[in-house]
Amino acid sequence: MTTTTTATRDSSGLRLFSWFLAKRLVQAAVVIAIVSVIVFLLLQALPGGPARGILGQQATAAQIAAFNHEQGFDLPLVQQYFNYVGQWLQGDLGRSFVMNTEVSSVIIQRLPKTLILALAAVGGALLVSIPLGMAQALRRNKAFDYVMTGLNFIVYSTPSFFLGLLLIMFFTQLLGWLPASAPQGDTVAEILSQPKEMVLPVLTSGLAGVATFSRYMRSSTIDNLHEDYVRTARAKGTPMNKVISRHVLRNSLTPVVTMLGYYLPVMFGGALVVEQLFNYPGMGLLFWNAAQTSDFPVLLGCVLVISVATVIGSLLADITQFILDPRARGGVK
Amino acid sequence: MSTTAIAENHPVPALKFENLVVDFKTKNGTVNAVRGVSFSVARGEVLAVVGESGSGKTITSLTAMALLPSTARTSGVVEVDGHDVLNASESDMGSKRGNVVSMVFQEPMTALNPSMKVGKQVAEAILNHRGVSKTEALKRAVALLEKVGIPDPVVKARNYPHQLSGGQRQRVVIAIALACEPTLIIADEPTTALDVTVQAEILELLRNLVQQTNTALLLITHNMGVVADLSDRVAVMNAGKIVETGTTVQVLTAPTQPYTQALLAAVPTLPEAKWDTVIAEERARISCPEDAVKESTTVAPVLDMRGVCVDYTSGGRKLRAVDTADLKINPGEIVGLVGESGSGKSTLGRAPLGLVPVTGGSITLFGGNVLKASTREIRTLRSRIGIIFQDPGGSLDPRMIVGDSIAEPLVMHGINGKRPSRSVRETRVAELLEAVRLPATNARRYPHELSGGQRQRIGLARALALAPELLIADEPTSALDVSVQDEVLTLLLELQNEHGFGCLFISHDLAVVHSVSQRVTVMQSGKVIESGETSRVLQLPEASYTRHLLASVPSPNPLLQRQRREARLALLSSKDS
Numbered sequence: 001m002t003t004t005t006t007a008t009r010d011s012s013g014l015r016l017f018s019w020f021l022a023k024r025l026v027q028a029a030v031v032i033a034i035v036s037v038i039v040f041l042l043l044q045a046l047p048g049g050p051a052r053g054i055l056g057q058q059a060t061a062a063q064i065a066a067f068n069h070e071q072g073f074d075l076p077l078v079q080q081y082f083n084y085v086g087q088w089l090q091g092d093l094g095r096s097f098v099m100n101t102e103v104s105s106v107i108i109q110r111l112p113k114t115l116i117l118a119l120a121a122v123g124g125a126l127l128v129s130i131p132l133g134m135a136q137a138l139r140r141n142k143a144f145d146y147v148m149t150g151l152n153f154i155v156y157s158t159p160s161f162f163l164g165l166l167l168i169m170f171f172t173q174l175l176g177w178l179p180a181s182a183p184q185g186d187t188v189a190e191i192l193s194q195p196k197e198m199v200l201p202v203l204t205s206g207l208a209g210v211a212t213f214s215r216y217m218r219s220s221t222i223d224n225l226h227e228d229y230v231r232t233a234r235a236k237g238t239p240m241n242k243v244i245s246r247h248v249l250r251n252s253l254t255p256v257v258t259m260l261g262y263y264l265p266v267m268f269g270g271a272l273v274v275e276q277l278f279n280y281p282g283m284g285l286l287f288w289n290a291a292q293t294s295d296f297p298v299l300l301g302c303v304l305v306i307s308v309a310t311v312i313g314s315l316l317a318d319i320t321q322f323i324l325d326p327r328a329r330g331g332v333k
Numbered sequence: 334m335s336t337t338a339i340a341e342n343h344p345v346p347a348l349k350f351e352n353l354v355v356d357f358k359t360k361n362g363t364v365n366a367v368r369g370v371s372f373s374v375a376r377g378e379v380l381a382v383v384g385e386s387g388s389g390k391t392i393t394s395l396t397a398m399a400l401l402p403s404t405a406r407t408s409g410v411v412e413v414d415g416h417d418v419l420n421a422s423e424s425d426m427g428s429k430r431g432n433v434v435s436m437v438f439q440e441p442m443t444a445l446n447p448s449m450k451v452g453k454q455v456a457e458a459i460l461n462h463r464g465v466s467k468t469e470a471l472k473r474a475v476a477l478l479e480k481v482g483i484p485d486p487v488v489k490a491r492n493y494p495h496q497l498s499g500g501q502r503q504r505v506v507i508a509i510a511l512a513c514e515p516t517l518i519i520a521d522e523p524t525t526a527l528d529v530t531v532q533a534e535i536l537e538l539l540r541n542l543v544q545q546t547n548t549a550l551l552l553i554t555h556n557m558g559v560v561a562d563l564s565d566r567v568a569v570m571n572a573g574k575i576v577e578t579g580t581t582v583q584v585l586t587a588p589t590q591p592y593t594q595a596l597l598a599a600v601p602t603l604p605e606a607k608w609d610t611v612i613a614e615e616r617a618r619i620s621c622p623e624d625a626v627k628e629s630t631t632v633a634p635v636l637d638m639r640g641v642c643v644d645y646t647s648g649g650r651k652l653r654a655v656d657t658a659d660l661k662i663n664p665g666e667i668v669g670l671v672g673e674s675g676s677g678k679s680t681l682g683r684a685p686l687g688l689v690p691v692t693g694g695s696i697t698l699f700g701g702n703v704l705k706a707s708t709r710e711i712r713t714l715r716s717r718i719g720i721i722f723q724d725p726g727g728s729l730d731p732r733m734i735v736g737d738s739i740a741e742p743l744v745m746h747g748i749n750g751k752r753p754s755r756s757v758r759e760t761r762v763a764e765l766l767e768a769v770r771l772p773a774t775n776a777r778r779y780p781h782e783l784s785g786g787q788r789q790r791i792g793l794a795r796a797l798a799l800a801p802e803l804l805i806a807d808e809p810t811s812a813l814d815v816s817v818q819d820e821v822l823t824l825l826l827e828l829q830n831e832h833g834f835g836c837l838f839i840s841h842d843l844a845v846v847h848s849v850s851q852r853v854t855v856m857q858s859g860k861v862i863e864s865g866e867t868s869r870v871l872q873l874p875e876a877s878y879t880r881h882l883l884a885s886v887p888s889p890n891p892l893l894q895r896q897r898r899e900a901r902l903a904l905l906s907s908k909d910s
Contacts, residue, residue: 228438228440228443228444229444229446229447232438234400235431235435236430236458236509237431237432238427238457238461239427240423246449247449250449325447326447326495
């Protein structure tokens with residue numbers, strides 16, 4: 001069936017999709033532009049400006065003025081903003097005050113590592129939470145459901161730094177199964193060669209996702225189980241397990257997928273804590289260290305990258321929803 | 334369709350109930366939903382089970398599919414094609430469902446999986462019971478879609494449900510039910526959610542299918558017209574019991590039980606229209622000057638809409654919901670506004686309230702120009718209009734006692750420009766409750782504590798709070814059972830008589846409009862098709878659409894319905910030629 005469908009799929013569907021994508025891309029660009037203004041203004045709002053942060057409390061007014069001139073901080077705000085944007089567009093995020101390297105090269109080195117951590121955590125969370133949420137929905141208000149709901153709430157309401165410490169205590173100190181520090185290294189390959197070291201960081205950032213996603217999956221499955229189409233499917237003689245896998249699963253996934261897009265930035269935020277806790281060399285740790293040392297170009301670069309990731313995340317969620325739910329495609333005849 | 338002859342050929346009935354009892358265990362004790370029901374349906378026979386909401390008719394039918402919720406407890410005998418249902422295992426029933434017995438549901442909008450192509454949904458039923466390949470199942474699905482009258486079945490099979498119209502979706506549901514040529518089809522309110530012209534098409538389809546395939550059909554409905562149109566025998570249900578059974582002609586024309594008699598008496602009926610086109614047009618021409626004379630002598634109307642256009646914009650596209658419509662309501666007059674879903678009748682009804690984007694024409698309300706009025710003036714004008722909506726449950730705040738809901742217009746608009754004191758409000762609420770024939774103690778109750786009919790009375794009391802000169806009633810009785818509808822309509826007419834307000838009565842139900850209104854306006858796709866005295870429009874319809882609409886309303890009298898059905902088919906064939 002799929003072959004015939006793809007072969008004869010009418011061009012209107014494709015056109016609709018292109019239009020939808022174009023609209024979303026323009027929206028995304030607008031959002032990123034607004035974010036860039038906010039980030040720029042936040043930088044300006046820092047007490048004493050970046051000069052005081054870099055040169056320290058002892059710096060003289062002349063030194064600060066010289067620094068500001070050198071960095072272009074004495075230009076009018078609008079001009080400064082457009083200078084920044086011009087540089088950003090060329091992939092130039094400035095130089096780190098502290099590390100004496102290009103911000104962009106640091107981020108390019110760090111970003112994949114955080115992405116690996118985030119994808120492993122989210123992927124693992126989905127693999128666990130989708131079946132878990134469905135199982136809870138099917139055993140609604142039974143002992144299994146109550147126990148899992150209770151566990152979910154405990155995990156969900158535990159801050160990740162505390163959860164991480166508990167995991168270290170249990171798996172490292174008590175059982176001695178896993179190391180407490182994350183894999184180290186400059187390249188992605190090096191990180192991937194140390195799977196045992198990855199377990200605790202992934203677990204720490206993934207467990208909250210399991211709690212969140214399985215709640216969503218549970219409630220949307222319960223909603224879908226009460227839909228009329230489930231009754232129709234059963235009246236056809238479709239066994240309950242197939243009703244679940246063929247009909248309920250796909251329709252129940254939509255809210256989880258929507259959630260997923262918004263979860264990506266949450267993962268980046270969580271990385272801040274998890275990476276610091278396990279000393280994992282990703283964006284989170286970079287951001288943390290930059291904040292400690294007032295390394296504003298790095299901070300700015302991180303915020304920019306995270307906001308772009310947020311926008312891309314919700315874009316991906318919209319596209320997936322478009323594919324999953326034919327009604328979202330509009331085009332009612 | 335001779336029942337006895339068929340019964341001789343097949344000694345085993347398609348469906349047999351013997352002393353069926355269904356109880357539900359709830360927190361508040363046991364609910365006896367079905368209390369000893371016995372009947373059977375033979376192959377090729379259509380048995381209609383009629384009753385009002387809560388009579389247990391749907392529960393009875395779900396028992397035959399073994400699809401009752403797990404809280405149900407059953408006893409008695411249920412046999413489908415000779416197979417015991419109540420003691421059958423789940424896997425055993427799975428092999429029967431969709432194969433020996435299948436079901437058509439009420440809500441075509443939600444009965445299909447929104448994210449699966451309709452062809453695949455039909456094919457699934459075949460794959461469940463026949464050992465064929467997916468390609469073969471899909472091929473058969475397309476053939477079934479064609480059989481149930483879906484145009485362009487190859488293309489439609491690849492569509493998702495939301496791309497089909499309500500009638501087409503119901504045809505898909507019927508195709509699923511037919512897929513494995515079952516012995517018995519259970520159709521639970523198969524046409525209730527559909528427009529009357531679509532209903533007539535679906536009934537025609539079901540009739541032909543039953544005749545061709547010799548399938549037994551158990552029809553569950555509250556609509557006596559549908560019963561008269563389709564069924565051979567009728568079982569009337571009330572409070573979990575069968576009150577009366579017999580042939581359709583017998584039960585609908587000469588009911589013996591008081592309950593059946595009362596139920597039938599509450600059904601609003603349409604007079605027989607003159608279908609003969611030539612005569613109708615001739616007589617319409619004669620009656621037309623009467624209308625004109627009457628119009629010129631009347632006093633200033635409460636509402637006068639001329640050439641009204643309403644445009645909605647969605648996704649950059651303009652959608653004309655109402656197109657140059659005229660409508661006039663004189664003081665003390667009830668004007669019916671009828672049309673099918675999407676005809677623009679509700680939109681036109683909201684135009685005088687300033688609730689829709691009017692883009693053309695003029696609206697004169699109580700002598701004032703609504704379109705040029707300031708927000709403040711519109712507010713004042715609105716205080717002279719009462720509104721009552723379709724869903725009495727949804728239009729009352731569930732967290733507000735009904736007394737406060739009734740008093741809300743008094744608080745919002747004030748009495749003589751002043752916010753009334755609590756005691757004044759309470760007196761007025763008590764008066765209003767008395768006016769709608771409810772005890773004053775009901776003021777302290779919440780909406781969920783009241784029945785549907787009581788809630789609609791509350792809605793009426795709220796609409797009358799400011800003693801309006803115009804009442805706009807949008808499908809006020811569509812959600813109610815016929816007996817309750819009858820009570821609410823009687824009350825509306827009495828109140829109108831006492832208070833003399835003008836009334837715009839919007840409804841899809843021509844018989845209801847016939848029973849309340851003096852004049853009627855018919856709308857189709859945003860345009861006014863026909864307007865005039867109710868008796869003239871409904872008995873001597875001029876426009877072919879009005880004729881088609883009238884012929885589609887099934888009469889609760891089986892003998893008259895046969896004529897009406899033939900008239901409808903004749904109209905359709907004359908349209909084709």
